[in-house]
Amino acid sequence: MxxxxxxxxxxxxxxxxxxxxxxxALGIVKNSYELVDADVADRLYAAMxxxxxxxxGAAANTAVGVVSLGGTAGYIGKVRDDQLGAVFRHDLRxxxxxxxxxxxxxxxATGRALTLITPDAHRTFRTYLGAxxxxxxxxxxEATVADAEVTYLEGYLWDPPSAKDAFRKAMKxxxxxxxxxxxxxSDPFCVHNWGHEFRELLTNGDIDILFANEDELLxxxxxxxxxxxxxxxxxxxxxxxxxxxxxGSIVVAGDETHEVAAARVDEVVDTTGAGDLYxxxxxxxxxxxxxxxxxxxxxxxxxxxxxxxxxxRPQRRLAELVASS
Amino acid sequence: MxxxxxxxxxxxxxxxxxxxxxxxALGIVKNSYELVDADVADRLYAAMxxxxxxxxGAAANTAVGVVSLGGTAGYIGKVRDDQLGAVFRHDLRxxxxxxxxxxxxxxxATGRALTLITPDAHRTFRTYLGAxxxxxxxxxxEATVADAEVTYLEGYLWDPPSAKDAFRKAMKxxxxxxxxxxxxxSDPFCVHNWGHEFRELLTNGDIDILFANEDELLxxxxxxxxxxxxxxxxxxxxxxxxxxxxxGSIVVAGDETHEVAAARVDEVVDTTGAGDLYxxxxxxxxxxxxxxxxxxxxxxxxxxxxxxxxxxRPQRRLAELVASS
Numbered sequence: 001m002x003x004x005x006x007x008x009x010x011x012x013x014x015x016x017x018x019x020x021x022x023x024x025a026l027g028i029v030k031n032s033y034e035l036v037d038a039d040v041a042d043r044l045y046a047a048m049x050x051x052x053x054x055x056x057g058a059a060a061n062t063a064v065g066v067v068s069l070g071g072t073a074g075y076i077g078k079v080r081d082d083q084l085g086a087v088f089r090h091d092l093r094x095x096x097x098x099x100x101x102x103x104x105x106x107x108x109a110t111g112r113a114l115t116l117i118t119p120d121a122h123r124t125f126r127t128y129l130g131a132x133x134x135x136x137x138x139x140x141x142e143a144t145v146a147d148a149e150v151t152y153l154e155g156y157l158w159d160p161p162s163a164k165d166a167f168r169k170a171m172k173x174x175x176x177x178x179x180x181x182x183x184x185x186s187d188p189f190c191v192h193n194w195g196h197e198f199r200e201l202l203t204n205g206d207i208d209i210l211f212a213n214e215d216e217l218l219x220x221x222x223x224x225x226x227x228x229x230x231x232x233x234x235x236x237x238x239x240x241x242x243x244x245x246x247x248g249s250i251v252v253a254g255d256e257t258h259e260v261a262a263a264r265v266d267e268v269v270d271t272t273g274a275g276d277l278y279x280x281x282x283x284x285x286x287x288x289x290x291x292x293x294x295x296x297x298x299x300x301x302x303x304x305x306x307x308x309x310x311x312x313r314p315q316r317r318l319a320e321l322v323a324s325s
Numbered sequence: 326m327x328x329x330x331x332x333x334x335x336x337x338x339x340x341x342x343x344x345x346x347x348x349x350a351l352g353i354v355k356n357s358y359e360l361v362d363a364d365v366a367d368r369l370y371a372a373m374x375x376x377x378x379x380x381x382g383a384a385a386n387t388a389v390g391v392v393s394l395g396g397t398a399g400y401i402g403k404v405r406d407d408q409l410g411a412v413f414r415h416d417l418r419x420x421x422x423x424x425x426x427x428x429x430x431x432x433x434a435t436g437r438a439l440t441l442i443t444p445d446a447h448r449t450f451r452t453y454l455g456a457x458x459x460x461x462x463x464x465x466x467e468a469t470v471a472d473a474e475v476t477y478l479e480g481y482l483w484d485p486p487s488a489k490d491a492f493r494k495a496m497k498x499x500x501x502x503x504x505x506x507x508x509x510x511s512d513p514f515c516v517h518n519w520g521h522e523f524r525e526l527l528t529n530g531d532i533d534i535l536f537a538n539e540d541e542l543l544x545x546x547x548x549x550x551x552x553x554x555x556x557x558x559x560x561x562x563x564x565x566x567x568x569x570x571x572x573g574s575i576v577v578a579g580d581e582t583h584e585v586a587a588a589r590v591d592e593v594v595d596t597t598g599a600g601d602l603y604x605x606x607x608x609x610x611x612x613x614x615x616x617x618x619x620x621x622x623x624x625x626x627x628x629x630x631x632x633x634x635x636x637x638r639p640q641r642r643l644a645e646l647v648a649s650s
Contacts, residue, residue, distance in 0.1 A: 017640075047419075050415070050416040050417075083407055090371065092375075094374050
């Protein structure tokens with residue numbers, strides 16, 4: 001029994017700080033997100049400044065956040081039996097997250113997110129999915145899903161057919177056990193590619209709790225103003241939390257609407273993981289009986305911690321941060 | 326032609342922050358340094374908190390520091406053709422350090438330094454040398470050594486016979502070309518094991534520039550007071566720089582004696598790399614015609630930068646730091 005079972009792309013972040021000029025010289029548009037193959041990843045890596053390796057993966061970051069808040073979390077995702085796969089597994093398990101998905105013994109290497117951080121704390125991703133992309137329904141154990149209060153799925157992984165099947169299996173297992181399913185739209189890029197399927201999932205009642213940022217929401221409902229998009233999602237999903245960077249978030253659920261302020265941050269260093277940790281705070285609150293406005297506040301607090309340093313996983317124990325806030 | 330050619334254990338640092346209680350629970354004495362085999366390293370890693378991977382290796386850190394100051398540097402060291410080996414190579418090359426030693430295609434994995442950082446910024450090491458330990462004289466190209474103004478050797482690697490042979494070959498090639506050889510004693514543990522051979526190297530005139538901290542120097546001359554140990558090393562080596570943490574350093578060379586203050590640090594976060602970056606500053610100064618007192622000051626400045634953050638490589642461009650100091 002865990003509070004939140006998370007599933008997504010198992011990635012090690014390769015983080016480098018670059019100037020705007022270096023980014024331009026690499027021929028990369030700031031704030032963009034792109035999937036790349038192994039060759040492109042190797043070429044870009046060779047041209048990148050010295051980097052730091054920190055386990056990442058959006059849903060994995062969320063799982064770590066839930067545990068850091070004092071909750072319980074599990075993770076389903078695919079690495080290879082290589083050094084970076086061992087690093088990813090170590091960092092999740094040692095953070096207290098259950099992670100038993102077997103590593104692939106052949107095929108592509110453990111996935112990497114090449115992350116370029118500009119001085120304004122924005123990040124630009126080039127992601128080599130590698131083994132992460134090979135998740136299949138076999139890796140989804142229905143009893144484990146049935147045991148989780150919320151199953152949280154990462155839109156980033158809604159791409160290869162086998163991973164979609166894995167997610168569909170998880171959604172069904174959760175609902176068969178009267179549990180809730182949460183989806184994050186992850187990135188406008190994902191919504192651009194798969195918005196029609198995300199809308200279909202919402203229409204079918206497959207999603208109980210939706211996370212999106214403003215850009216993702218507007219990509220999901222093209223040609224809509226923000227307020228109208230919020231009303232659309234209100235009609236399609238029992239709970240939706242829409243994050244708006246420094247403007248906080250808006251949480252809608254049936255007749256309820258909560259505007260939540262962003263938590264104060266002394267210096268924004270690296271926004272990687274902001275959405276992941278917002279989801280961690282929100283879902284921790286939700287699985288601990290907090291009212292929705294408080295869930296949003298917990299999300300804001302956790303997001304503020306993670307953007308105050310390099311890396312997408314908390315460096316302070318979030319339970320203490322919440323207690324002292 | 327480079328200013329400084331560095332050689333030592335090619336390691337990726339695996340850095341985790343631990344409390345004093347966690348360190349005690351791991352059964353590890355604070356501030357200790359130990360070599361461990363692959364099994365012990367794996368067991369310790371499994372018990373360690375989440376970590377961050379950052380390329381390290383003492384002499385490699387020094388090479389990066391020299392380049393960051395605006396100098397030129399090369400590196401000789403052994404990794405395997407695995408993921409961490411690729412990380413190590415990338416981080417050195419992208420920092421501008423020449424590194425062409427071929428990766429081993431069989432044998433042990435790339436070395437790792439499991440580094441436990443306590444809240445007082447002290448660090449405790451358990452190092453799995455792996456491939457780093459396999460350096461042989463074949464990896465030392467005499468023409469490359471002859472082309473370097475200073476060849477800087479790391480005492481940590483003075484252990485396996487083949488690596489000692491590699492270092493002896495480098496010393497000879499340097500002196501045959503009328504270049505200078507520098508040695509760092511690296512750690513009291515190394516001096517405890519090999520002090521008699523280090524003294525022999527000094528007596529034979531194999532070392533022109535010696536780096537040591539206070540503990541290492543006192544281990545090199547057992548039963549001696551600090552002042553007397555400084556006089557001993559003055560008689561054995563043309564230039565010796567002895568670092569004393571917050572008390573700065575003392576540089577002796579023939580009749581010259583320079584007491585150098587430590588540079589101011591707002592908050593000491595992680596002392597890993599302090600000695601490596603002191604050597605970088607010192608050797609950059611020396612190869613750019615600075616007087617010895619200024620070499621020591623440059624060492625202090627560089628050490629202060631690296632202890633103000635986690636990780637043993639500079640995060641600021643040291644040339645700018647020096648210009649603004």
